Amino acid sequence: MGNPKGFIKVKRDKTAYRPVCERVKDYDRVFELRSDENCREQASRCMDCGTPFCHWGCPIGNYIPEWNDLVFGGYWARALELLEATNNLPEITGRVCPALCESACVLGINDEPVTIREDELAIIEHGFKHNLLKPQPPARRTGKQIAVVGSGPAGLSCAAQLNRAGHSVTVFEKDEKIGGIMRFGIPDFKLEKSILDRRIKLWQAEGITFQPGAYIQDKSALQKYDAVVLAGGSRQPRDLPIPGRQFGGIYFAMDYLTQSNRFVDGNKLSIDAKGKRVVVIGGGDTGSDCVGTANRQGAVCVVQIELLAKPGEKRPTNQPWPFYPNVLKTTSSHEEGSDRKWSIATKEFLGRGAQVTGLKCVQVDEKLKEIPGTEFILEADLVFLALGFLHPVHDKLLIDLKIEFDQRGNVKTDANFQTSAKGVFAAGDMRRGQSLIVWAISEGRKTARAVDTWLMGNSELPAI
Numbered sequence: 001m002g003n004p005k006g007f008i009k010v011k012r013d014k015t016a017y018r019p020v021c022e023r024v025k026d027y028d029r030v031f032e033l034r035s036d037e038n039c040r041e042q043a044s045r046c047m048d049c050g051t052p053f054c055h056w057g058c059p060i061g062n063y064i065p066e067w068n069d070l071v072f073g074g075y076w077a078r079a080l081e082l083l084e085a086t087n088n089l090p091e092i093t094g095r096v097c098p099a100l101c102e103s104a105c106v107l108g109i110n111d112e113p114v115t116i117r118e119d120e121l122a123i124i125e126h127g128f129k130h131n132l133l134k135p136q137p138p139a140r141r142t143g144k145q146i147a148v149v150g151s152g153p154a155g156l157s158c159a160a161q162l163n164r165a166g167h168s169v170t171v172f173e174k175d176e177k178i179g180g181i182m183r184f185g186i187p188d189f190k191l192e193k194s195i196l197d198r199r200i201k202l203w204q205a206e207g208i209t210f211q212p213g214a215y216i217q218d219k220s221a222l223q224k225y226d227a228v229v230l231a232g233g234s235r236q237p238r239d240l241p242i243p244g245r246q247f248g249g250i251y252f253a254m255d256y257l258t259q260s261n262r263f264v265d266g267n268k269l270s271i272d273a274k275g276k277r278v279v280v281i282g283g284g285d286t287g288s289d290c291v292g293t294a295n296r297q298g299a300v301c302v303v304q305i306e307l308l309a310k311p312g313e314k315r316p317t318n319q320p321w322p323f324y325p326n327v328l329k330t331t332s333s334h335e336e337g338s339d340r341k342w343s344i345a346t347k348e349f350l351g352r353g354a355q356v357t358g359l360k361c362v363q364v365d366e367k368l369k370e371i372p373g374t375e376f377i378l379e380a381d382l383v384f385l386a387l388g389f390l391h392p393v394h395d396k397l398l399i400d401l402k403i404e405f406d407q408r409g410n411v412k413t414d415a416n417f418q419t420s421a422k423g424v425f426a427a428g429d430m431r432r433g434q435s436l437i438v439w440a441i442s443e444g445r446k447t448a449r450a451v452d453t454w455l456m457g458n459s460e461l462p463a464i
């Protein structure tokens, strides 16, 4: 602990954002990166706790107090080494992780927590800026061939770990570019895609083979591999089968975001909110991404509705520290303009001809029971359903491999991440259900160790 009084003297600095009126005109990054100096000062707030609950809160076991101390001392290269020991994609989690660690930070009990996520980001960006990240191909190859199907954070971190262990890894991806939801779900203004390309280039130099545009549909395509990892995500969207669902202008959020991300990458836009009244159903992060995208496209107005009650601004008593609490979250997209409504159920989509024109809604109580006399109509030209995902798409490949599913429809594995098909493993949202990037990384890393052990009898890859 470099500065024993840091947590008393230094206050948490808020993340700096570009002005709203400027940033809604483009898809560039909305926030400013912290300077090295500011980051050092913020890292000095870390108390180097004897029992670092931040570490407990982080699914990949990041060495948080250690790298905070190193950053404060100006030992950036050593901090980077420690960061890379537990996280294959810190430049992604540093940008979009909800930072479960910060909710568990001891300083957060009676002050604001340490800026752990931004400290992580500062370390990795310092590393790239100063050319500290070099390809590190394995010293020797094992001769084993592994196929990873799916290139989201689970598949990528699994591939990186397996390659590190000396196996020859090919990542298959059905989309035209690598990255999964990081590429086609999360908008550029939250996660610029050059960040992904930069990391993929490093991994290519380390020897991983990437095959985008390769939709694996039957097991014969995987026959030559010694082991297979399925990391296809959880992409079966939850629908809203109410009267009027057939009207045009009602889309799943992921379809809307995907075509918008492709547009930013130079393709044609097919769902354009320009001049339209937009309603987003679903109050979570995916809904918020739709809000930010619709505002950039020039929507006339954007309303976001949520079935559940408005969360409070403080931790609920049944979610005490160090747990991740359900509190009101106002994202940069919300700040750019949206009318948010809670405790609203949608009863019917209204339309003229084939096109949606509005939603018939009603207010509900805490038990989600309709409150009589509170019906109202929301006008809309475009509706986005951001209601989450049920489970992975049970596509041809899973059927052909005779993969068993759990009760929720996710791919079932044993404690070693192996599915019902011998030599076929599964990781990420496909296995655990819709979750977070940091959990996908955790799953990818653990699965890599399990595959390595299965192939070689033991593994030197880290257990978390």
Ligand SMILES: Cc1cc2nc3c(=O)[nH]c(=O)nc-3n(C[C@H](O)[C@H](O)[C@H](O)COP(=O)(O)OP(=O)(O)OC[C@H]3O[C@@H](n4cnc5c(N)ncnc54)[C@H](O)[C@@H]3O)c2cc1C
Residues within 6 Å of the ligand: 096, 097, 098, 149, 150, 151, 152, 153, 154, 155, 172, 173, 174, 175, 179, 180, 181, 182, 185, 186, 214, 215, 216, 217, 231, 232, 233, 234, 254, 257, 285, 286, 289, 395, 397, 427, 428, 429, 430, 434, 435, 436, 437, 438, 440
């Ligand atoms: C819009 C949106 C925003 C989000 N924002 C955040 C956020 O800000 N922070 C956060 O932590 N989490 C966020 N999440 C959640 C997070 O993105 C996911 O939990 C994470 O991406 C899951 O990773 P994964 O590798 O399991 O799957 P995915 O990222 O879904 O990747 C799976 C990949 O497998 C490919 N695939 C599937 N089947 C095949 C096949 N047969 N052959 C070849 N390829 C195949 C798919 O095309 C896809 O590219 C968000 C989710 C969404 C939908």
Ligand code: SF4
Residues within 6 Å of the ligand: 045, 046, 047, 048, 049, 052, 053, 054, 055, 064, 065, 068, 104, 105, 106, 107, 114, 116
């Ligand atoms: S819990 Fe907070 S203050 Fe304690 S070591 Fe972790 S980051 Fe530092």
